[in-house]
Structure formats: structure tokens, C-alpha cells
Amino acid sequence: MIRPQWVCRHCLSRIRPVWFLRPLAAQNIVKREFHASVRSSQQDEDLFLNESLLKRAKQLSTEHDTLEKQLIESFDTRVAARAGHLRPVSEALKQYEEAVENLELLRSMAEDTNSPLSSMAADDIPPTIDSIRSTSAALTTALVPRNQFASYPCTIEIRPGTGGSEATLFTNDLYKMYSSFFSLLRWQTNIISYQTHNEVGGEGCSELVMTVSTPESYDLLRHEAGVHRVQRVPATESKGRTHTSTATVMVLPKLGEDEGDFEHGTDEDPLAQLDMKEVRVDVMRASGAGGQHVNRTESAIRMTHMPTGIVVSIQDSRSQHKNRATAMTILKAKVAEKRRKEKEEEALSMRRGVVKVGAGRSDKIRTYNYTQNRVTDHRSGESNHDLPRFMNGEGIGAMIEGVKEWDMQRSVEVMLAMQEMEDEKKKQQQQQKK
Template sequence: MTTQTITVLDKLAELEQRFEELEQLLADPTVATDPQRLAQLGRERAELEEIVTVYRQLKEIDRQLAQAEELLEGEDPDLAELAADELERLREEREAIYQDLRRRLVPKDPNDEKDVIVEIRAGTGGEEAALFAADLYRMYTRYAERQGWKVEVLSSSPTELGGFKEVIFEVRGRGAYSHFKHESGVHRVQRVPVTESSGRIHTSTATVAVLPEADEVEVQIDENDLRIEVFRSSGHGGQSVNTTDSAVRITHLPTGIVVSCQDERSQLKNRLKAMAVLRARLYELQRRKQEEERTGIRRAQVGTGERAEKIRTYNFPQDRVTDHRLKLTVNNLAAVLDGEIAVFVQELQALETAERLRAAGIS
């Protein structure tokens, strides 16, 4: 059995036809006497109005393109030259509008507009992996700053050389999850570590997990399911950095998930941050379980951290960054690590758009 597909333009024409039907229904006096139906039709019309308006802009550009093509083939050379310039502008404008409409047809991920919690952990490579984890943390914070979003560290385990065994942080800003969600996976670095005296290139990894932030309404947590422990915060090398038991460790007994937070001097603040991470992990666990039940596919987000399980490689000797899902290489590693990852974000979003359109039966 094959799945029937329709083109983007066919789908847009179908939506415009439905929009026109709704306008006729809303003008029908008999509908006005039924407040419930009137409200329902009004909501449907409002949902379609924006995309139909943009689609009509596309049709107007198509009309202008047809006129310009006629002039281009005419006998007047001056008009033909003007038409050639106009065609180039109109084609660029049409492509931009078409891609916008294409994105609007994609069934939305309900988490896309949410704030996000990002967890980075050093993988294979010891101290060098921890230093790379710190590089990734800086890359993501710089990218978030470029978007005007706020970043707050929720938990961290720094090393003596300035790396991180683990760092968990929150990014607050509209659409943060839609930008960060494709960063989940194993990131690989190839370079000469600062700890290497012979100048030999090493390969190390860090894992990234991206979780949509969940509020208390979305994830109900029974206090009886929690084991909460307090202890003194420790710094580099394990030395105590606080004389009070302000650090908090929360264990969710049904799942075995453990979250620790010691960055704040206040036990209450550490507990609130730990609970935010716990809610996000439980929400992700619930979301993945539903997805697996729906698709029958079991997938781990970050794998084990082994070198072979990579989504992106950062190669210092060759000054390049390669995203293996996109087969896309950028030759400006310093800029990427300074937060210029928009090219990867946009291409991965486009790939997701194409996949979602296919799943919805739109070619």
C-alpha cells in the first residue's frame, strides 16, 4: 500500500479553498444563530488567514513573473533588459515566500517554542574531553547571546584546567528548543591537547543532551517519590567551597534518575534548579516513551559517548567542522566555537521540515 502525496502548491490551494468556504459560511445568517458553530468556524478561519494571505502573495508574484517573461521575449530590447532585472528579483522573492509557506505547512513540534535545558558531559578523552566540553558550553552560550536569549548555569562539575566533567544550563528565549534540539548527540574533537607534550593529535568526545523545559503542570512529581539529600559543595579537586550543607542531590525513586546541584550558596536555590532539571528529564523520558510506542523505533539520544557515535567533528589541524548528518563542512572552526553555528542550525531545521512534510504526505 503506497501513501498518497500532494505537492506544496496543491496543499496551499486546498487551504485557500477551505478559507473561502469558511468566509461564505460565516456570512450565512443561519450560522450566526448558532454561537458555538460560529466560534468554531471563526477559529478555523483565523488559523488559516495568515498562510492564505502569504499564499496569495505568492500567486501575485507568479502573475508578475509571467508578465516579465512575456516582456523578455518581446521585440523591445529596453523592456527586455528591464524584464530580465525584474525576473531575477521576483524569482528570489518567490523562493523566499515559497520556503516560508513550506515551513508553515509542517506539523509543528509542540516543544519548539519552549525554553531548553542543555546537558554537556565529557566523554572519551579524559581532561581533554573536559576541556572540549567547556568549548561546547562557550559555543552554545555565545550562540544564545546572539539570539538575545538568557543563559543560566544550573549545575557544573569543573576541572582544575578549566574544563567541565559536566555542565547543565538553561537557555530562556522564544523558540530556543527549535534551535538547540538537533545538537543532541556525540561531538568529536581532533587536536593536540594542552596536556600532550609530543604534539600528537588526539581524538576526544563530549555528549550533548537537549531537553525541552517542562513546567509543573506537564510533569506531576509526587514528593513521596523523591529522596532528597544535602551535602557541602566542593570545588576543584574536591575541596570544600562552602561551610554549610547547601548542595542538593535529588533521586527520583521510580526511575532512578539522580540530579545534583551545588552551584548556589542557597540550599533552596540549588533545590529549585535540581527540580527543574529533574522535570525536564522526566518529561523527555515520557515524550520518548510515547514516541517509541507510536513509531516502534527505539533510539538513544546521545549513545555511549564512544568516538564512532558522532554527529559532528571539530578538526583543529584542518580548521574545519563537519556535520555528519548534513555532510556539511565549514572551514572556520574558531568562528563556529565562538557561536557562529547558524548555518548548521538552519540546515538541520530545513532537513526536519522536509522530513515532516514527507510524513504528512506533502512532497
Template sequence: MFDKLEAMEQRYTLLGEWLCSPDVLNNPAKLREYSKEQSDLADTVETYRAYKRARQQLRDAKEMLAEKLDDEMRELVKLEIEEQEQELASLEKRLQVLLLPKDPNDDKNVFLEIRAAAGGDEAALFAADLLRMYTRYAERNGWKTEMIDANYTDIHGFRQVTLSIQGKGAYSKLKFESGTHRVQRVPVTESGGRIHTSTATVAVLPEVEDIQVEIHEKDIRIDTFCSTGPGGQSVNTTQSAVRITHLPTGIVVSCQDEKSQIKNREKAMRVLRARLYEKYQSEQQEELAANRKSQVGTGDRSERIRTYNFPQSRVTDHRIGLTIHRLDAVLDGELDEIIQALIVADQAEMLAAAEA
């Protein structure tokens, strides 16, 4: 591990020298490439340097303990040694986490798809609640959101909605949200005051570039139709909405958010590319996934991952057994506690697998 860390530190230093070179400063492509590589290494290198400083301080303290000291000074040095050993252990654990294989999609933007499942109108209203939750979470992180497609109900719910979320690290945090979300509450349509259980599914897809997924014109069918839902007369009466069918896989995506058919087609193609990437990646990893049951779930949409219980103001993530009694805050986008716990659980499993 430490040989690898030394090599990373040397590379980090070299990149710093290159970034000061006039040849690189005058080459935008190289400047971006080296800046990103150095940025990716920064956290690991800074932690390793902190580890080396703590290790040296521990050595110095142990050498001091070997000298002739009065009782009071000896106790102070022993206390310092104990603190440095704890700091060293903490930094070493942090380095092990930083050296874990990184998901290549972590820094990518995402498409977040929410679909009402069991529960009829109440499921559609719950889908709207989830949309607001993720929109507020994106705002808290300084990410940009963009509506791609939506299928509205008469009571302001969604049968299906697709949201684009753009921002650094969006996929790294939101990827654990894929799965079935369950709500337990008294629906607004329930006159008898009975608690109902409804569900909605969430899928989080990394946005991929053209070069990663090739789509041939002969493999797609493009249909146009009039948009539905909010948008005004011109949106609802012109053939601006676009539906794209990928014939080899049967995947269908649509976009009706823009007044321009061209813009809707561009957005739909972005979603199709992400859906195909997810499909191809899932097929490649199917065998690995069968052998590795993650603490944070498989991400399969049929898997119940979280329950939102209104009578008890409780949110429970079933994958890690985490319960929070702050339902209103969670639905207002305060997801950090849950998402961080999922990230830690995932890292713990990968560390256990690496040590096995």
C-alpha cells in the first residue's frame, strides 16, 4: 500500500511542476487533463502526507520517552504517544478507503427516473413527493436540475417523471437511491382515515458521452406527438414531443419538456444513451453481482430499499437498518445522513472483501 502511495505522491508533485510549464499552460487540453488528474490525487496525497507527519511525531515522542524525564513530563509524553497512535490508525484507515477502486461513473451527471408503482393515485402523489425531495437535495448541493419528461395525473401527481441532475459527484451520492421506495400514510383521497401503503420506483442512470455508447440511426424509430400537461396552448397543440424506440432492445424514451422538437430529440437521445449504458453495464456485471450481495442493495428496482412512515414521522433504510425520526426534513431534501451512511457501509464491505 505504501509503495503505491509513494508513487502517487511523486506523480502529484510532477503534475504540479507540469502545470507551471508554459507548454502546458498554452495547451488547454493538456491543462485540463493534468489539472483533473492532480485534483483526483489531491485528497489521497494530502492524507498520506498527514500520515507521514503523524508517524514522524510518534517516532519523536517514543525517542523522547527513552530519555531521562521527570514523572510529569513522562506522563505528558505517554499521553502524546497514545494520541498519535490513534491519529495514525485513523489516517491509515482513511488511506485504505481512498485506495479502494473508484466507480468510473462517480463524477458524472445523472438521469433520475421516478415511476408510480402500487397504490394508484396515492403512488403518483408519492412520486411527486420524491421528485421534490431530490430536487431540494440537488439545490442543497448546488447542482442544476432539468425536467426531461413527465406524465402527470389529474391531482398533481406523476405516473412517471425523468429529471436531469448536473453537478460534480452527483452519481456518487445518488446511485444508492435506485430501488423501490415505500410510503405509509393516510391518503388525501381516503375518507375513512385508514393508513395505506404505496410504492414508487427510482432509477439513477449516469449520463454518458457519445463515444461510450454508439447508437445507429437504423436501430431507432422516432415518433412525434403533442405534449401533455402544463405548458400552454402552443406546447399542447404542436408535434413537439418526441418518443424514441431503440429497436434491438425495445427501450423507449420520450421528452416533451421543450417547445422545440429538436431540443426534445436531443434530450431523449441523452436519456436513451444512459439507459443503454446501464443495460450493457448490468449485463457485463451480472455474474459479479450474483456473487456479491452488497450491504447497500443491488439497486434492482423491485427491491424495497426505504420506507417513509408518516404516522411515526419515520424514515427507515432497510439495507443498513438505519431509522431517522425526521420525515419532514428528509422529504425537504436533507438526505446527507442517509446517503453518507450508505457510502460508509459500501466502503466497509469493499474493505472487508479486499482483506479477505
């Protein structure tokens, strides 16, 4: 049977049912197909977007429309940037609402088994449900704010933790693992500091600082920051006992030579605002190689944010002005990150009724178990059972993607918790006014 083209809702009202075109048996088949699709859709609880997320999306979409009207009257750079940031949310919301409206229309048409378009409506219900799923996922992704430093290259620091000489050996293993991973990706890297010394069982590393020049590398590697734990039998162990050691990985956005001020994305973030009365600035001479410049010029800058205790020291440039701007930018980023984590933990604590949630940098994020030939990420829960291949840089990408999905889910939970906090505050304010 040739399938007619889709007809709009206004034209449907003008169509007269033609009963002889569809036998009674076909009508019964349509009924069974429709009821089966309705039952399956009712059993799928995650089909539609969470009400709190939908409310948040509508708020941002309304803000986007307001900003677009302001830009028509007078152009402003900050307003245009904010409107561009909210545009994906507004577009995804429109697609989601359109798909939901189409599903409601199709279900109402399929219920009317006397209509000649009932069969077509029942056939279009499954793809419409898939469309709702995809647009819901796209809207959720658009709602989660992108990291302000996501587009930048990064600096990686690896240092041994607990475990003595075994920890230094593991630090060197992590360096080789990441180097192999970057080689597979053909990313350009530069070693800034690599301090090694011989240990029983191999070469140990007490400090590794390297830069990855590839743009957006920070967005991928920032999930690697944290405590990595290794469980294996050291070369010095005579009784074959398994020891546990750790190494700490830190990932920071890398500032280029022309990005000393690095103001983009920080001043617009309320959490990145600093009161300079709370920042102590120390000027000193740079240390290390540099000849007369090191001995005669006070260009190194150390900034301390006294409320949080965060310290940033910069001596990369010979210009004190550039070092000051760079230090201020990094200090803003670190303070904003600390404040954001505290705010997220507060929101999740209220939502879950617990004191501490998630895995911070002070907690282990991954375990490398040599005796079981296994690597397990404690955030996403994924495991890789080919440890030698993993340490050669293969399989890390898939595990990082799993962590990114976990981070997305956690960001959604934080967003829901914050929305609930805002709604609760509004209710309390309204009750106080009454």
C-alpha cells in the first residue's frame, strides 16, 4: 500500500473517514500495535525530561529571548556573548517541546481507530519517542555549563604520594603511560621538569611537569586530576606481599604568551571575583637558570588568597606585569573552582542528606591492580582487564569518556539540587512577605 504524505492537524479536521479503504482486520491490528506502543511508552519513566531541568531550561530560554531583544535595540559585547551561550539551550528546548507535542498528537490520532490516518500515526510513534530521547539528551548537555577553560591546552604535574620509592616508580610509570597516550593522539608535548633517580626495580620520578599544546586538551584531561593508586608486589619485597602506593596528578589550563591577562570567562563568573584586600602579593627574584636577569630583576610574583590559603607563584616571564596578570588569572581560576566545589557539595548534601559526596582530589580516583591485571576508575565504575595495554596508552581514551559521562550525570544532579535550593529560597521569601 502506498503511504500518503504527512498531513497537518488543520487539514485532518477536514478529512472524512473512508471506511472501505481499511478492512476490519487491519483496524484490529492497528489497535493492538497502538496499545502495545502506549504500554511500552508508559513503562519508560526516563522518556521525558525531569521537571526541574525543564524548568531551568525554560528560564534560560526566556533569558535568551530577552537578550536577543536587547541586542536588536543596542549591541553589547557581553550581552551578545551571554546570548550566544544560551542559544543552544533555547534551540534544544524548542526541538524537545516540538517532539513532545508531536507525540501527543500521534497518540490522539492513533486512538481514533476510525480515522484513515490511525495506522500511520501508530507507525510514527516509535521514531517520535526516539526523537524525544535524542532531543532530551541534547537539551541536558546544553544545560550543563561547559568548563570555562575547556578550549585551552593544559599543564600536567605528576608527583609521588605515599609509598616511598615504590611511589616514585609508579609516578614514572604514569608519565610513560600519558606520553604513550599523547603519542597515539599525535599531541605535541613539552617537558618542563623531569626529576628522576635510580631506585631498586627501575627508574623513579620525584616530579614531572609537562605541557600539552593541543587546544581543548584541558577539557579531556582535567578528569585525570586526582590520586592514582597502584597495588603490586615491589621489586624489594622478598615475601611476595602486595603493597599500595599512590601518585598525585594535577591538570591546569595552560596560558599562552599572548594570553597573559586571560580574562575571558573569569570576570563574568561571580565565583571568580576576588577582593584584592584578601590577596597578598609578594615580589621576588626569579630562581633557576637565567643569568643576570635572575640576579638583578625582581620579576617573580607570588599571590596568596588568604581566606582559602591558595598560593600561586609565577616566574615564567621576565616581565613582572605579565607574571602578575598570569598569577591573578590562575588564582581566579583556582578560587572559583574551590568555591564551585563547595557550592556543589552543599547543594548535593541538602539533596542527599549526606555530609560529603563525590570524589575530590584528595580521594583516589583510579586503582591500578597488577596482581589482578585490572584498572578500575572509582567514579564511573568502569574496569579495564588488560593492564599492560592500558599502561601503553591504549584504552585510556575509552575510560576518560566513561568518566566524562559520569561527570555529566553528576553535573545534572548538582543542577537539580541548585534548582531545588533556589525554589526553596523563593518559597521562604514568599512566606516571609505574607
